Amino acid sequence: MEYRKLGTLDLEVSVVTFGAWAAGGWMWGGTERKDAVEAIRASYDLGVTSIDTAPIYGQGTSEEIVGEAIKGLPRDKVQILTKYGMRWDLNKGELAMKSKDNNGNDIDVHKYAGRDSIIKECEDSLRRLGTDYIDLYQIHWPDVTTPIEETMEAVAQLIKEGKVRQAGVCNYDVAQMQEAEKYVKLASNQVPYSMVKRDIEADVVPYCLENNKAILAYSPLERGLLTGKMKPGYTFSEGDHRANIYFFNDENLKRTDDFLQKIKPLADEKKATLAQLVIRWTIEQAGITIALVGARNADQATQNAKAINIKLSQDEISFITDELNKLELVKP
Ligand SMILES: NC(=O)c1ccc[n+]([C@@H]2O[C@H](COP(=O)([O-])OP(=O)(O)OC[C@H]3O[C@@H](n4cnc5c(N)ncnc54)[C@H](OP(=O)(O)O)[C@@H]3O)[C@@H](O)[C@H]2O)c1
Numbered sequence: 001m002e003y004r005k006l007g008t009l010d011l012e013v014s015v016v017t018f019g020a021w022a023a024g025g026w027m028w029g030g031t032e033r034k035d036a037v038e039a040i041r042a043s044y045d046l047g048v049t050s051i052d053t054a055p056i057y058g059q060g061t062s063e064e065i066v067g068e069a070i071k072g073l074p075r076d077k078v079q080i081l082t083k084y085g086m087r088w089d090l091n092k093g094e095l096a097m098k099s100k101d102n103n104g105n106d107i108d109v110h111k112y113a114g115r116d117s118i119i120k121e122c123e124d125s126l127r128r129l130g131t132d133y134i135d136l137y138q139i140h141w142p143d144v145t146t147p148i149e150e151t152m153e154a155v156a157q158l159i160k161e162g163k164v165r166q167a168g169v170c171n172y173d174v175a176q177m178q179e180a181e182k183y184v185k186l187a188s189n190q191v192p193y194s195m196v197k198r199d200i201e202a203d204v205v206p207y208c209l210e211n212n213k214a215i216l217a218y219s220p221l222e223r224g225l226l227t228g229k230m231k232p233g234y235t236f237s238e239g240d241h242r243a244n245i246y247f248f249n250d251e252n253l254k255r256t257d258d259f260l261q262k263i264k265p266l267a268d269e270k271k272a273t274l275a276q277l278v279i280r281w282t283i284e285q286a287g288i289t290i291a292l293v294g295a296r297n298a299d300q301a302t303q304n305a306k307a308i309n310i311k312l313s314q315d316e317i318s319f320i321t322d323e324l325n326k327l328e329l330v331k332p
Helices: 033-045 061-070 115-129 148-160 174-181 204-211 250-269 274-283 298-309 314-325
Strands: 003-005 012-014 016-019 050-052 079-084 094-100 106-111 134-139 164-170 186-192 214-218 290-294
Touching: 012 016, 012 079, 016 033, 016 298, 033 061, 033 298, 050 061, 061 079, 061 115, 079 115, 115 134, 115 148, 134 148, 134 186, 148 164, 148 174, 164 174, 164 214, 174 186, 174 204, 186 204, 204 214, 250 274, 250 314, 274 290, 274 298, 274 314
Parallel strands: 016 050, 016 290, 050 079, 079 134, 134 164, 164 186, 186 214, 214 290
Antiparallel strands: 003 012, 094 106
């Protein structure tokens, strides 16, 4: 594995970090708890020491699974990245979505990052994770109903108390990062970034490079799209949010697959899978510190962790990017 520094402390994270959203089942058509625990353990055995989770993932389930998976490991050999600010059990802030929990019950998810809520969320996360500190504590989505000052001052207090080591944000634009930075030192921004979603290259990437902020690229496989397993006609299980996303309509599956077939010979030459080639390309992009990669089971997790063994020359990266630049997806 390769490791990169996150923020100003002496904290190193694995370049392939385990993303534990799907492990929590919510919006992914459920979870097999045993498979999820095994996936995290298989990753750790290959040097994936960092895990990204959130309370909203399975309404606590993902954090519990992470807690179970890391039980017995030396705490200073694992880096726990979790979040706050998405409440399904409190009717405050901005309604983000109406959804169903893993048991099929209706839930209203709110973006809310008020002070008292954060302090409570942190205690709940520590309990579920079975630890007494969080390495990186991130706001999950901007909360337009609470001043950033209030939110970040609450996190600064948690840092002072030793419950949190560093502050991060997710899905923040540059102006929001600048505002947050006035109240707490930000280590990172966690944002969507994949071969087919590169919007951050225009603004967040240059800002983070200039200001020494880490970028945690989420959904680098575009939720499975870039693994090559999805062909037109692909179906998802009930409750899987991907069924309604434009990336996964037949026309876009076809166009993406045509692109993937063009880079497949390079994957074959490297004795790599397409997913591995995609992950390596992603972590080679300017400003990208680590990739948060989700996996449902130990097989996927092992494959993704081993992406680190694939080496790409500058020419090979350019070849992939040139092919990618010819890919046009149909947007809604
Ligand atoms: N901050 C945020 O707002 C936010 C938002 C999204 C994600 N994230 C973070 O980023 C992490 C990763 O993103 P993601 O889970 O959305 O997407 P992803 O990493 O692009 O895709 C993960 C999914 O792709 C499939 N997959 C993974 N490896 C595979 C392999 N080797 N072969 C075949 N299929 C494979 C699995 O689903 P199937 O087997 O079901 O196809 C898996 O759940 C999340 O877990 C979370 O930690 C954060």
